[in-house]
Amino acid sequence: MYSIIRFLLFLFNPETAHHIAMKSLRVADFFGLLSLIPSSSNGRSRIVFGIEFKNPVGLAAGLDKNAEYIDCLARLGFGFIEVGTLTPRPQPGNPKPRSFRLTKERGIINRFGFNNIGIDKAILNIQRSKYKGVLGINIGKNFDTPIEAAINDYITCFRKAYDYATYIVINISSPNTKNLRRLQEEDFFEDLIRAIKLEQSALVKKYNKYVPFLVKISPDGEVNELDNIVRLLLKYNIDGVIATNTTLARDGIPQSDFRNEVGGLSGQPLRLRALKTQKYLYKGLKGKVPIIGVGGIMNASDGEERINEGAELIQIYSGLIFKGYRLIHELCERTKQ
Numbered sequence: 001m002y003s004i005i006r007f008l009l010f011l012f013n014p015e016t017a018h019h020i021a022m023k024s025l026r027v028a029d030f031f032g033l034l035s036l037i038p039s040s041s042n043g044r045s046r047i048v049f050g051i052e053f054k055n056p057v058g059l060a061a062g063l064d065k066n067a068e069y070i071d072c073l074a075r076l077g078f079g080f081i082e083v084g085t086l087t088p089r090p091q092p093g094n095p096k097p098r099s100f101r102l103t104k105e106r107g108i109i110n111r112f113g114f115n116n117i118g119i120d121k122a123i124l125n126i127q128r129s130k131y132k133g134v135l136g137i138n139i140g141k142n143f144d145t146p147i148e149a150a151i152n153d154y155i156t157c158f159r160k161a162y163d164y165a166t167y168i169v170i171n172i173s174s175p176n177t178k179n180l181r182r183l184q185e186e187d188f189f190e191d192l193i194r195a196i197k198l199e200q201s202a203l204v205k206k207y208n209k210y211v212p213f214l215v216k217i218s219p220d221g222e223v224n225e226l227d228n229i230v231r232l233l234l235k236y237n238i239d240g241v242i243a244t245n246t247t248l249a250r251d252g253i254p255q256s257d258f259r260n261e262v263g264g265l266s267g268q269p270l271r272l273r274a275l276k277t278q279k280y281l282y283k284g285l286k287g288k289v290p291i292i293g294v295g296g297i298m299n300a301s302d303g304e305e306r307i308n309e310g311a312e313l314i315q316i317y318s319g320l321i322f323k324g325y326r327l328i329h330e331l332c333e334r335t336k337q
């Protein structure tokens with residue numbers, strides 16, 4: 001069934017296909033068709049950073065940037081859903097075209113640049129949704145906020161997201177916002193996580209609940225940058241880390257017409273690089289900071305490998321585009337033990 005849907009969707013450019021797919025999902029939900037999808041609650045539930053997940057397979061950030069489709073996406077069987085990246089103010093993102101499908105290589109190159117309706121409107125969408133499961137809110141900075149003032153953007157979003165998120169993700173690894181990845185550098189990184197930790201302590205008192213925060217990192221960091229990240233995650237007792245975002249590298253796509261397009265590459269060509277980053281982190285963190293593994297999980301074995309290599313949970317984006325919701329069920333089944 002999904003191969004027919006995919007064939008039709010792939011006739012359009014990726015951004016148009018995305019809009020058609022999401023609107024169709026909503027219509028299918030309205031007519032009750034999504035309830036025909038067998039539940040994947042047969043996945044193994046687990047508790048990670050104090051949160052109970054009904055299964056370990058989540059939706060990665062970027063697919064539902066504005067938190068508009070949470071209810072329908074939840075019906076596909078995810079154990080958790082992450083929305084965003086959201087910024088303090090709305091912004092249009094980069095000019096189109098900004099997304100490229102590498103069909104043969106099963107990858108995507110995107111340079112969206114955090115197009116989103118802004119955190120306030122997205123929170124209204126979250127308030128309107130009926131979803132009661134685990135919801136991650138992924139936050140970033142506006143493109144025109146100088147890097148020296150980035151902390152303010154994160155703190156603004158963190159405060160606004162706090163009461164609506166089950167966990168919050170500090171995205172400092174998108175390659176499509178100028179200088180954003182500089183926040184992974186030692187000094188910026190320490191200032192940022194220290195400030196957010198302080199804010200978290202204040203908000204725990206205000207709302208009388210603890211909302212964990214995670215840091216999402218890039219697969220392109222040098223060893224010394226990763227070593228610093230590991231050291232600081234441990235020093236500040238950070239709740240978790242997501243490995244990884246998209247890559248600027250072009251490994252494994254020598255033939256693609258799109259290889260020279262600027263942007264972050266995801267899907268199959270990212271798999272080894274994301275896995276390597278995750279393994280390196282796991283070695284340093286020694287299980288003290290839980291990892292969500294993401295990047296190039298395109299089949300059940302890829303997901304199983306990430307769990308075996310230290311991830312407590314996994315997320316998918318490109319795999320969902322290329323394989324459909326069946327992948328969620330296959331991953332739940334394979335990661336049951």
Ligand SMILES: Cc1cc2nc3c(=O)[nH]c(=O)nc-3n(C[C@H](O)[C@H](O)[C@H](O)COP(=O)(O)O)c2cc1C
Binds near residue numbers: 244
């Ligand atoms: C079109 C597209 C948009 C994305 N937007 C975001 C985003 O806004 N924030 C974010 O943290 N990651 C974003 N990502 C990265 C994904 O969340 C994920 O980390 C990455 O794609 C690797 O997973 P995959 O190989 O399963 O796609 C985006 C990815 C794609 C393909």
